[in-house]
Amino acid sequence: xxxxxxxxxxxxxxxxxxxxxxxxxxxxxxxxxxxxxxxxxxxxxxxxxxxxxxxxxxxxxxxxxxxxxxxxxxxxxxxxxxxxxxxxxxxxxxxxxxxxxxxxxxxxxxxxxxxxxxxxxxxxxxxxxxxxxxxxxxxxxxxxxxxxxxxxxxxxxxxxxxxxxxxxxxxxxxxxxxxxxxxxxxxxxxxxxxxxxxxxxxxxxxxxxxxxxxxxxxxxxxxxxxxxxxxxxxxxxxxxxxxxxxxxxxxxxxxxxxxxxxxxxxxxxxxxxxxxxxxxxxxxxxxxxxxxxxxxxxxxxxxxxxxxxxxxxxxxxxxxxxxxxxxxxxxxxxxxxxxxxxxxxxxxxxxxxxxxxxxxxxxxxxxxxxxxxxxxxxxxxxxxxxxxxxxxxxxxxxxxxxxxxxxxxxxxxxxxxxxxxxxxxxxxxxxxxxxxxxxxxxxxxxxxxxxxxxxxxxxxxxxxxxxxxxxxxxxxxxxxxxx
Amino acid sequence: xxxxxxxxxxxxxxxxxxxxxxxxxxxxxxxxxxxxxxxxxxxxxxxxxxxxxxxxxxxxxxxxxxxxxxxxxxxxxxxxxxxxxxxxxx
Numbered sequence: 001x002x003x004x005x006x007x008x009x010x011x012x013x014x015x016x017x018x019x020x021x022x023x024x025x026x027x028x029x030x031x032x033x034x035x036x037x038x039x040x041x042x043x044x045x046x047x048x049x050x051x052x053x054x055x056x057x058x059x060x061x062x063x064x065x066x067x068x069x070x071x072x073x074x075x076x077x078x079x080x081x082x083x084x085x086x087x088x089x090x091x092x093x094x095x096x097x098x099x100x101x102x103x104x105x106x107x108x109x110x111x112x113x114x115x116x117x118x119x120x121x122x123x124x125x126x127x128x129x130x131x132x133x134x135x136x137x138x139x140x141x142x143x144x145x146x147x148x149x150x151x152x153x154x155x156x157x158x159x160x161x162x163x164x165x166x167x168x169x170x171x172x173x174x175x176x177x178x179x180x181x182x183x184x185x186x187x188x189x190x191x192x193x194x195x196x197x198x199x200x201x202x203x204x205x206x207x208x209x210x211x212x213x214x215x216x217x218x219x220x221x222x223x224x225x226x227x228x229x230x231x232x233x234x235x236x237x238x239x240x241x242x243x244x245x246x247x248x249x250x251x252x253x254x255x256x257x258x259x260x261x262x263x264x265x266x267x268x269x270x271x272x273x274x275x276x277x278x279x280x281x282x283x284x285x286x287x288x289x290x291x292x293x294x295x296x297x298x299x300x301x302x303x304x305x306x307x308x309x310x311x312x313x314x315x316x317x318x319x320x321x322x323x324x325x326x327x328x329x330x331x332x333x334x335x336x337x338x339x340x341x342x343x344x345x346x347x348x349x350x351x352x353x354x355x356x357x358x359x360x361x362x363x364x365x366x367x368x369x370x371x372x373x374x375x376x377x378x379x380x381x382x383x384x385x386x387x388x389x390x391x392x393x394x395x396x397x398x399x400x401x402x403x404x405x406x407x408x409x410x411x412x413x414x415x416x417x418x419x420x421x422x423x424x425x426x427x428x429x430x431x432x433x434x435x436x437x438x439x440x441x442x443x444x445x446x447x448x449x450x451x452x453x454x455x456x457x458x459x460x461x462x463x464x465x466x467x468x469x470x471x472x473x474x475x476x477x478x479x480x481x482x483x
Numbered sequence: 484x485x486x487x488x489x490x491x492x493x494x495x496x497x498x499x500x501x502x503x504x505x506x507x508x509x510x511x512x513x514x515x516x517x518x519x520x521x522x523x524x525x526x527x528x529x530x531x532x533x534x535x536x537x538x539x540x541x542x543x544x545x546x547x548x549x550x551x552x553x554x555x556x557x558x559x560x561x562x563x564x565x566x567x568x569x570x571x572x573x
Contacts, residue, residue, distance in 0.1 A: 008527020016522035023511045033504040034553065041497030041560040047487030049563060056556055063549045064508060071515065071542060078522065078535075085527065149528035156534040160541045172540030179541055183548040185555075192554050199562060202555040209552055 057222030059209030494564035509550025
């Protein structure tokens with residue numbers, strides 16, 4: 001353990017990703033061009049071959065869309081990894097400079113002391129302890145990079161699984177062969193180049209594309225009817241839900257989806273997880289409060305609903321003034337992380353989550369923040385962890401207790417009993433923020449990407465996640481007013 | 484009879500648009516492949532590097548194949564337009 005820098009070149013990664021982003025943008029253009037090209041060809045064409053061509057049209061449009069969406073989303077995830085890597089490298093360099101300065105200072109001090117002075121050992125020991133703590137911080141940063149790399153690799157593999165399921169143990173050459181086998185175009189490129197492609201060869205090469213989208217979900221102009229495709233998916237889900245054998249597999253498939261679904265599916269799975277956490281938090285809050293009453297509160301019952309509790313926390317935390325927040329600025333990292341969290345898109349309606357988290361974060365490490373979810377969430381986790389740390393300060397603890405006393409949730413002399421309430425509140429706040437943060441991914445997934453899974457090997461697993469999030473969004477989000 | 488009717492001019496226009504899109508989609512494979520390799524080399528983590536290599540192989544091949552399929556579709560539309568034109572249009 002020392003100040004070794006994590007391997008990798010964030011600038012080179014970023015440069016490659018810029019190129020991928022450019023490809024994704026161009027594919028978006030081609031998606032539109034493909035749609036209008038097929039529409040022009042099919043606008044007046046009638047007959048059995050026109051019907052065949054219509055099915056091909058939808059399938060190929062789906063393929064272009066999948067390529068565009070997957071490359072774009074994977075590039076975005078890799079960009080996050082590059083940021084984590086870059087930050088770790090810069091931070092470790094900074095830590096090393098601090099260590100060098102401290103050691104130099106210790107050496108300067110001890111050189112001025114007479115030989116044999118007892119202060120020499122003391123000064124050097126203090127310096128060594130300080131340097132050791134910096135080394136520990138460097139190790140934590142390296143660990144964060146490793147975790148981010150692992151999570152990002154899962155996302156990248158999920159993107160690969162869109163075209164080749166379970167490709168983790170295949171070589172790139174084997175993967176390429178499987179893609180060729182699945183599309184059925186092997187051998188026709190030469191015929192195309194030689195201008196000798198027969199109609200039979202062409203139709204054979206389009207056979208796989210023609211089966212991608214069910215006929216009901218193909219518009220007359222050959223484009224995809226996304227709404228109908230989603231409906232088809234729901235019907236598949238309902239049929240499977242009535243099948244006990246399929247139902248029994250759902251749990252395992254949900255887990256599998258977490259590791260193998262395409263990026264949007266991955267985001268959705270994360271949302272579903274957040275939704276479950278939120279639901280659990282809501283469900284468990286009253287009993288926890290009841291137990292808390294018995295253990296530490298004066299009140300015999302708490303009549304607040306979870307939403308009322310969160311609202312009350314919002315109200316009371318809004319009393320925090322800039323001066324209060326400045327009290328947390330003693331630790332520069334905490335201040336910086338909190339500011340970063342605010343800069344990166346918290347809406348006014350969710351601002352209270354930050355302030356609330358200042359109060360609620362005291363036991364954050366014990367609850368949801370102990371295990372950062374993914375590289376994507378690093379910023380949020382860092383921010384929430386930071387405010388959690390802030391709340392462990394004397395000022396923070398006072399604010400927590402004061403805030404909860406003001407809500408009437410705890411007695412003035414209660415010092416420990418509020419912890420479960422804080423924990424559940426933090427779970428709810430974190431889950432709610434996760435949902436808000438990924439709201440665009442949810443919308444995109446439900447309206448665009450879900451249909452892509454009709455012919456995927458795990459449609460029921462993904463649709464189960466869609467259903468879970470859909471229900472959650474409709475049941476809970478309007479109620480808690482997160483956006 | 485596979486082709487009952489159609490406007491050959493519009494169908495030819497559609498075929499040309501598909502031909503152009505096919506070339507653009509196919510050409511995207513180069514960036515996905517080469518920049519994927521570059522990102523893999525710079526990742527610093529062997530697991531991530533391997534995942535990037537697999538991704539680049541899958542999607543660069545898929546883009547080439549999709550482009551090829553679009554070329555085939557373009558040719559089918561053009562042939563159908565030609566057949567209908569020979570038969571007298573509409």
